[in-house]
Amino acid sequence: MQKIISAIVADIGKVLLGKEHQVKLALACLLARGHLLIEDLPGMGKTTLAHALAQVLGLSYKRVQFTSDMLPADILGVSIFERESGQFRFHEGPVFSQLLLADEINRSSPKTQSALLEAMEERQVSIDGETRPLPEPFFVIATQNPLQQSGTFVLPESQLDRFLMRISLGYPTREAERALFQGVDPRAQLAQLKPRINSEGLKKLQSLVGQVKASDSLLDYLERLVQHSRHSPECAVGLSPRGALALLHAARAWALIHNRGHLLPEDLQAVLPAVAGHRLQTDGGDGAQLVERMMHQVDIIAA
Amino acid sequence: MIQGSANPHGHSQLQTLLPRESLLWIFAAQLAVLLPHFAHLPLWLLGAWTVAVYWRLEVYRGRREIPGRLVKLLAVSLAVLGLVLTYRRWFALEPMVALLAVSFTLKNIELVSRRDALLSLMLAYFLAATLFVFEQTIPYALYGMLCVVLITAALAAQQGKGSARPGRALGLSAKLLAQAVPVMLLLFVVMPRLGPLWAVPQNSAKASTGISDSMSPGDFSELSKSDKPALRISFDGPLPPPEQRYWRGLVYTHFDGRRWSEPDLEQYYASWRRGRGRSQGVSGAAESEQTLPAVGPRYRYQVIQEASHSPWLFSLARPHSETEGVSATGDDTLVYRMPVASRLAYDVRSWPRESLARDEPLSAAEERRHLQLPGSGNPEARAWAQARLAEGMGAEQISTALLDLYHRNFTYTLRPPALGRDSVDEFLFSTRQGFCEHFASSYVFTMRAAGVPARVVAGYQGGEWVEQQEYLLVRQYDAHAWAEIWLPGRGWVRVDPTAAVAPERIRDGLQTAAAEEFMQDALLPLHKIALVTRLRLQWDMINYRWYQTVVSFDRERQEGLLTRLLGEVSPLRLALLLGLPVLLALAALLLWLHLSSRGPALPTVSRLYLRFCRRMARAGFARNPGEAPGDYARRIEREVPRLGPMARQITLAYERAAYGDSGSSAAAERQLRRLLRGFWPRRRARPTSVQSV
Numbered sequence: 001m002q003k004i005i006s007a008i009v010a011d012i013g014k015v016l017l018g019k020e021h022q023v024k025l026a027l028a029c030l031l032a033r034g035h036l037l038i039e040d041l042p043g044m045g046k047t048t049l050a051h052a053l054a055q056v057l058g059l060s061y062k063r064v065q066f067t068s069d070m071l072p073a074d075i076l077g078v079s080i081f082e083r084e085s086g087q088f089r090f091h092e093g094p095v096f097s098q099l100l101l102a103d104e105i106n107r108s109s110p111k112t113q114s115a116l117l118e119a120m121e122e123r124q125v126s127i128d129g130e131t132r133p134l135p136e137p138f139f140v141i142a143t144q145n146p147l148q149q150s151g152t153f154v155l156p157e158s159q160l161d162r163f164l165m166r167i168s169l170g171y172p173t174r175e176a177e178r179a180l181f182q183g184v185d186p187r188a189q190l191a192q193l194k195p196r197i198n199s200e201g202l203k204k205l206q207s208l209v210g211q212v213k214a215s216d217s218l219l220d221y222l223e224r225l226v227q228h229s230r231h232s233p234e235c236a237v238g239l240s241p242r243g244a245l246a247l248l249h250a251a252r253a254w255a256l257i258h259n260r261g262h263l264l265p266e267d268l269q270a271v272l273p274a275v276a277g278h279r280l281q282t283d284g285g286d287g288a289q290l291v292e293r294m295m296h297q298v299d300i301i302a303a
Numbered sequence: 304m305i306q307g308s309a310n311p312h313g314h315s316q317l318q319t320l321l322p323r324e325s326l327l328w329i330f331a332a333q334l335a336v337l338l339p340h341f342a343h344l345p346l347w348l349l350g351a352w353t354v355a356v357y358w359r360l361e362v363y364r365g366r367r368e369i370p371g372r373l374v375k376l377l378a379v380s381l382a383v384l385g386l387v388l389t390y391r392r393w394f395a396l397e398p399m400v401a402l403l404a405v406s407f408t409l410k411n412i413e414l415v416s417r418r419d420a421l422l423s424l425m426l427a428y429f430l431a432a433t434l435f436v437f438e439q440t441i442p443y444a445l446y447g448m449l450c451v452v453l454i455t456a457a458l459a460a461q462q463g464k465g466s467a468r469p470g471r472a473l474g475l476s477a478k479l480l481a482q483a484v485p486v487m488l489l490l491f492v493v494m495p496r497l498g499p500l501w502a503v504p505q506n507s508a509k510a511s512t513g514i515s516d517s518m519s520p521g522d523f524s525e526l527s528k529s530d531k532p533a534l535r536i537s538f539d540g541p542l543p544p545p546e547q548r549y550w551r552g553l554v555y556t557h558f559d560g561r562r563w564s565e566p567d568l569e570q571y572y573a574s575w576r577r578g579r580g581r582s583q584g585v586s587g588a589a590e591s592e593q594t595l596p597a598v599g600p601r602y603r604y605q606v607i608q609e610a611s612h613s614p615w616l617f618s619l620a621r622p623h624s625e626t627e628g629v630s631a632t633g634d635d636t637l638v639y640r641m642p643v644a645s646r647l648a649y650d651v652r653s654w655p656r657e658s659l660a661r662d663e664p665l666s667a668a669e670e671r672r673h674l675q676l677p678g679s680g681n682p683e684a685r686a687w688a689q690a691r692l693a694e695g696m697g698a699e700q701i702s703t704a705l706l707d708l709y710h711r712n713f714t715y716t717l718r719p720p721a722l723g724r725d726s727v728d729e730f731l732f733s734t735r736q737g738f739c740e741h742f743a744s745s746y747v748f749t750m751r752a753a754g755v756p757a758r759v760v761a762g763y764q765g766g767e768w769v770e771q772q773e774y775l776l777v778r779q780y781d782a783h784a785w786a787e788i789w790l791p792g793r794g795w796v797r798v799d800p801t802a803a804v805a806p807e808r809i810r811d812g813l814q815t816a817a818a819e820e821f822m823q824d825a826l827l828p829l830h831k832i833a834l835v836t837r838l839r840l841q842w843d844m845i846n847y848r849w850y851q852t853v854v855s856f857d858r859e860r861q862e863g864l865l866t867r868l869l870g871e872v873s874p875l876r877l878a879l880l881l882g883l884p885v886l887l888a889l890a891a892l893l894l895w896l897h898l899s900s901r902g903p904a905l906p907t908v909s910r911l912y913l914r915f916c917r918r919m920a921r922a923g924f925a926r927n928p929g930e931a932p933g934d935y936a937r938r939i940e941r942e943v944p945r946l947g948p949m950a951r952q953i954t955l956a957y958e959r960a961a962y963g964d965s966g967s968s969a970a971a972e973r974q975l976r977r978l979l980r981g982f983w984p985r986r987r988a989r990p991t992s993v994q995s996v
Contacts, residue, residue: 215968217909217961262963265931299928301909301916 002259007196012052015189016045018176025274028253031209034164035120035140044169046143050101058195059098066108072115076125095119098135102142106152117159164246165274212252213262221300228298237281247275265300321420324467325460332457335450336427344401345389355411370412400433427454439854452476496858514761517564523740524717529779535847537774539603550617552762554634560677563759600652607648614639619653648855673756681727688752698755706803715805742800743784756789765812769844780813908960911975915953922984953978
């Protein structure tokens, strides 16, 4: 099992150079059955990461480019009357795929955003009074441009909360970029990627995440982190119970990726910025810095 | 109050609007504070307060505006005018309290900002304190506490955000005040009792209760209708027998045919107030600077006197008191330096008269004073006295004859028939029914007519024991008048003509002597119910103890208590007494905070790992709080390779014990223990960079 995971990480690493940590985070997010929000400038490899993940994991992959005139039906699908059969037939939208890349989600109107986010949460779609389950596994990678860019609709906090993690890829290292200049086209690389695992295997991996053991000492640390976020004067809003659970679950997936049957404080710390960064609200400041400080201030061993 | 209106729209916290819902709290606190004051404040003030509150409530409900400057000016002028018209004397206590109440009342119509509310409530505290200038009894003390709770609750209500809810405000207030109680008790004991910097004259126009400065027929029977306490006397040592309990207060020497009085009293007071008369007795008392007799006093006692609004004090014969402000008069009585306007306690020692028997005769002036009679009137009494003289009787024999006359033919009654112009004659020879003043008056008149110096003494006689002879309770109905005659060689001798008629009056008190008539006019004849009487005595005792322990805790008692507590009152010991409880309380608080903030105890493995961290810290490698054990071990490995392997092993053992499977954690813990036993990292000798240079 471990071999498969390292192979997956290595395969994606071939396409997305020097971004091992982010790749692992994305994988952990997927294994923890969460959805991923990538926030970065255009051209940083967001789409490449999503595509590579789909390829390597053997998932059916669809990509939707969000625009401001998009309607919910454009994502969910629509019932169309067919003259031959004299019946309505439901045409599935792009949401009916295993891995959906929702590109630039903050370009569409809130109505459309919330249609997608609802589907993410419920893992099913209700159209015309009929509930249709989404395929298993179902994984959404949404990308969004930094908010100061024009023509964007800010995702409200309640909807940000639907994403297990929010990461940003950042510029590649100098070596990685040089390799990029010298190497072949990533598109070509992408096409060569073979699936390392099938849906069944992925589901099994996902079920393993829940078995990673969290000891009392670790839960104490988690509790201290959560309490700190709630009582610190810096935080306007602390971590919700759902946020705390998300943190625990993501850390378990991270431990599994690192071939451990139990959680270490490092696991919590590794996923903390990605999981808590978009959930903590500050008075104007950046959640990421806050998480950084929180990590330094909260004692791991004792209060 | 002008000041508050000058800038109602500032932006500081104090200037913000007061929480709407706290308004009712303020009014409740104000009403509670003002209520007892209305007993002596003019009634129009209550009206003014009601109007102000009504107006403010209308503003609260949005029906009216906060009054403008003109209205406020009008209100102030009206209030000041009212005060001026009500009080003639300005610098007295009551006008001052009234002024306070007025300012308090008027503040209501501009109660806008939080600052106004605070001002009003602080004033309320002050006004609540002034209550004790008038009354210091237990009910008032309890009421004062209630006021403080209410005012504090009103203050708590000012915080906003639902703090005005009754439960929350009262709860917070009660909590705060409960916390303040120890401090209050401590300060009560150690706070220096400063004398008043300036005395505000109390309203002396108040009718004096008890014995007045003159006696005419009917005065004492009025007093006999009152069962209010007059004196409470506790003894230190022997107790006088009942027939000796004559509490002398006043001596009357002047008789105008109807009224007995002491004409020199006013004059005496005038000189006293000017500060010269301290040692001067009533006029003619040349020997007022008496030396105390060598024999020890017979009785030592403390008298607690209720407010009488007159200056004379009450004691047994031949008194001496060292209480401040008390001095002796030439007439063998004690006076206070001013009218007793509130309860007063004084310690007295009394000597038996026999031990002071003086041989020297009365001075001429004294003799004239004590033989004074009106020029005419009461011819029969005079004739009777002359007849006795003609028979060749001496002073004592005449006295005996007169007393015999009383004993045979006279009746003791609380409702004597009215007397006409020649009151002594009518009493002696026709009505023959009377109360103590009739007997004393006629006795002294007749003795004087017979040429024996005599005087009327007014005071109290008897008293009722409370709670196993803890103290003697003397009530107004124990007021009594008797006589004293001068006998050469023996000095002044007490003669109580009432005793000749109604000995039970002296022995058992008025209630027995005048069973039928006693307190007949009382609205409810409560004194006839034994239970009520007992309860009233109990209540009196509680009041007595309250006064003894709380109200009369003055500088002397404070020093006494501190001396008993500390051995010797030195600044160091006082500081210890003050500081030690505070320190202890703070230490307890600190301990409590520490214990309560520590949370659940750490598991053993964590404690072991922290030991490792401490040892590393001593060696110069402290762990950052947020540094995971693995990261820490890697850092050690990187920076001090010689400690690296050991640190890694310890960390691995810890990780397995603390975070790993529960199956192997016990073994890992043992391993961690073992590893730690041999791990004593030495301090880094020197930074490597220096060595390489």
